[in-house]
Amino acid sequence: METSNPANFVGHCGLYCNACGIRQGKIKNAVKNLHNIIASYGFDRIMPELSQWEPSFKHYNEFEQVMNGLVKLFGDCPGCLQGGGDPNCKVRSCAKQKNYRTCTECSEANNCENLAPYRKYYEIALKSIKQNDIRTYAEEMQKKVDKGYSTP
Numbered sequence: 001m002e003t004s005n006p007a008n009f010v011g012h013c014g015l016y017c018n019a020c021g022i023r024q025g026k027i028k029n030a031v032k033n034l035h036n037i038i039a040s041y042g043f044d045r046i047m048p049e050l051s052q053w054e055p056s057f058k059h060y061n062e063f064e065q066v067m068n069g070l071v072k073l074f075g076d077c078p079g080c081l082q083g084g085g086d087p088n089c090k091v092r093s094c095a096k097q098k099n100y101r102t103c104t105e106c107s108e109a110n111n112c113e114n115l116a117p118y119r120k121y122y123e124i125a126l127k128s129i130k131q132n133d134i135r136t137y138a139e140e141m142q143k144k145v146d147k148g149y150s151t152p
Contacts, residue, residue: 006138011080012095012102013118014125016141020077021150023084028075031067090114104129121151 009017017023038044044060051057077084080092091114095103103109104126115122128137141149 005135006142007135008081008138009079010102010125010129010134010138010141011085011092012089012100013080013091013115014102014104014122014129015080015118015151016125016138016145017077017079017081017084018145019141019149019151021152022074023077023079024145024150025075026150028071031071034067091118102129102134 006016006018011017021027043050047057047060051060079085080089085092091103094112094114095101095106098106100106102125103112103115103122106112109115109122109126125137128140
């Protein structure tokens with residue numbers, strides 16, 4: 001799939017993948033920054049000593065495992081249509097089953113329980129995609145992303 005076409009980053013639910021903080025590397029960068037800060041102060045080397053004053057530091061190794069797990073799971077997302085995102089996404093499964101590019105093609109979309117978590121974004125996408133087309137919506141979203149827009 002061509003990755004230079006912004007429309008290829010519109011998920012079945014209408015979310016624009018390039019606006020996602022995970023795809024933008026926010027988790028990966030936050031973990032990297034925290035690792036750098038911890039290392040610059042040498043905290044990683046003196047955790048056993050620090051745990052005498054703060055008992056939670058006894059769990060530093062588990063904390064490292066969690067941070068590494070965050071990067072492993074959320075570090076690099078290729079986008080929904082390229083296999084990224086939730087592998088058990090009900091929206092993706094439904095859209096593929098119905099052979100829809102996006103849920104905007106579905107007559108049940110306005111009341112769909114699968115879309116409930118994405119409702120506020122989806123309604124904007126639905127309106128834009130229906131009024132214009134998916135490519136125009138994606139190009140507009142990419143302009144916002146280029147100016148710093150990101151979803152949580």
